[in-house]
């Protein structure tokens with residue numbers, strides 16, 4: 001398959017681009033909610049509009065009321081989200097949770113997917129335990145109790161946890177903390193007894209929680225997939241979320257780069273446009289080259305995932321690592337090339353820097369994924 | 380899609396039957412590369428039979444029309460052939476400046492007669508070409524070139540000097556930029572073609588830091604060039620030159636895949652036995668960049684076939700690809716340790732690691748330097764101000 005969007009995808013990109021620029025703009029969404037200290041960090045109105053546009057159900061099967069599309073399409077929406085820094089629960093709900101729910105029973109799919117597709121429900125995922133992403137180790141326990149399970153443990157970096165109607169929790173039903181097997185995924189409703197969350201605002205104004213499960217009792221029908229067989233679904237979910245975060249990161253990189261290049265064409269010093277200085281031209285051109293590479297590896301990994309190719313796992317990590325590096329470069333160069341104005345809250349470039357930092361950390365940073373690339377490659 | 384699947388299985392079977400085992404090993408040195416030309420010899424029987432099978436099938440230049448010695452493959456088929464060849468590590472049957480540089484320029488600017496004549500020669504590996512662009516005073520600022528062709532009615536008389544002319548001493552013909560109007564900088568250059576055996580042409584090899592001597596100074600002393608041996612229009616050779624540079628840069632970038640875009644960490648571990656943790660980390664970061672770049676190469680080739688790539692994008696590819704290749708060899712030297720310093724030992728195949736490492740330093744100079752690539756990207760893609 002060629003590494004560019006086909007006609008349908010190009011149409012989706014056009015409509016996503018127009019929609020996000022109009023409805024999801026920095027002033028209309030990110031600054032609006034941030035400046036009001038919004039406890040969700042995003043607007044529910046916009047999330048409903050995502051539903052009307054069909055975005056919410058991109059990865060949901062047609063039989064479940066979704067569009068049954070793939071990661072290329074989800075990535076198209078995410079890249080526009082990234083360019084506009086649009087806060088929304090798309091990545092956690094429509095990519096991560098939707099991927100897990102796609103593997104769930106008829107009952108769970110019927111319970112949760114309609115609300116997701118319509119933009120009424122918000123979902124979160126609780127994977128990390130500690131400040132770094134290390135899903136190979138899962139300590140949170142789910143003990144058998146009655147005809148259900150009792151969950152105990154702590155989770156961190158649960159994005160949108162406090163706004164979520166349901167949280168997908170990865171817990172251990174057997175084995176030791178570092179075992180690959182023995183993981184089970186649960187769909188945990190928000191107001192279940194024993195679940196508590198401490199909400200924290202992050203540097204990019206998004207909201208996360210530290211989540212505690214203190215003997216949370218769940219029926220057996222809250223299990224997503226097979227008991228003890230959750231690792232495979234977790235990996236699927238992680239791949240989807242990582243390539244999604246990479247697509248959003250590529251959008252952040254582009255947004256920051258475009259802003260910066262515009263600025264080089266406006267700002268004058270020493271009687272010239274600063275874009276005439278070769279020192280800045282070369283840095284801008286280098287950045288462009290890196291951003292192009294990042295976008296290429298994102299679509300490559302998306303296509304491989306959609307085709308269920310064996311090399312998808314490797315390329316997803318390559319993409320997440322590469323994008324983390326490149327978006328980091330884009331926002332740092334962006335702030336530097338703006339000079340003093342780049343340090344002001346009033347100017348948007350700093351917002352890109354903040355968002356990039358959070359996205360880099362989400363589901364594994366460049367170091368984590370480079371390590372994975374080495375391991376998968378056999379060294 | 381179904382057609383492509385059929386094509387893939389046919390191609391696979393054809394390769395199975397025609398590509399000898401010896402030709403499915405990575406290219407190790409210059410002797411493994413078959414350049415063609417009047418004086419060419421084959422290294423072994425396998426090289427010969429592989430080359431001849433490809434010529435017969437049009438696979439030395441698969442995407443060129445059949446009338447000119449190609450196989451007339453469309454973009455999808457050409458990609459399948461590339462994928463299938465790289466799957467079994469098949470070596471290119473023929474490498475040449477004719478395929479990478481002159482051919483594309485002739486396909487675009489040549490007359491029907493020129494195409495039939497020159498392209499077929501290139502496809503069959505009959506004539507080896509060299510590139511006469513750079514001069515002692517004109518490198519990055521190529522358009523300032525001074526080699527002059529004086530109009531003598533039915534021929535030009537060319538005088539001047541070229542430099543860094545790769546393989547000039549082994550080439551049969553040269554494609555050469557010659558000034559034919561001293562009053563017009565850009566529109567005063569003609570893109571000429573002539574035989575290196577023409578009286579007045581001489582070459583003098585130059586030794587590189589790698590200890591090899593693949594390029595030359597090339598002198599023209601009253602060289603007579605018939606008036607029909609030019610491409611495009613008289614005095615409009617700069618257009619041809621620039622178009623050709625795009626293809627040259629694409630070739631040097633390694634966008635087509637192969638060794639230059641592969642990950643190296645696992646091979647370095649096998650080679651070195653163990654890796655220092657910091658080196659391993661650098662290798663992992665490198666592999667991320669290399670694999671990401673290989674996706675970029677694939678995307679670029681897909682896009683260029685359907686006209687979606689920015690026309691200046693070969694400059695981006697060249698910049699990123701050559702900087703990456705230099706880094707690759709720095710890491711390979713580090714992983715190899717003191718063994719890779721050996722200059723002519725048998726164990727290193729005559730100093731392949733060190734000579735190869737030094738050779739890569741030219742990647743970001745030849746065909747336009749990295750700095751020039753960044754200038755072009757700034758101006759033509761990012762549209763930044765200033766001349």
Ligand SMILES: Cc1cc2nc3c(=O)[nH]c(=O)nc-3n(C[C@H](O)[C@H](O)[C@H](O)COP(=O)(O)OP(=O)(O)OC[C@H]3O[C@@H](n4cnc5c(N)ncnc54)[C@H](O)[C@@H]3O)c2cc1C
Nearest residue numbers: 510511512513518519543544545741744745746747748750
């Ligand atoms: C291995 C090899 C093979 C080659 N083969 C051929 C061949 O077959 N045929 C042929 O014609 N030529 C060939 N070349 C020549 C090659 O194209 C030139 O070396 C190249 O274009 C650079 O020119 P130069 O060497 O004169 O360097 P210069 O142009 O003198 O550059 C010196 C330095 O100045 C920098 N610089 C120059 N201008 C600018 C600017 N505007 N902005 C910023 N920095 C600038 C350059 O980037 C470089 O770092 C080959 C070169 C090599 C190394």
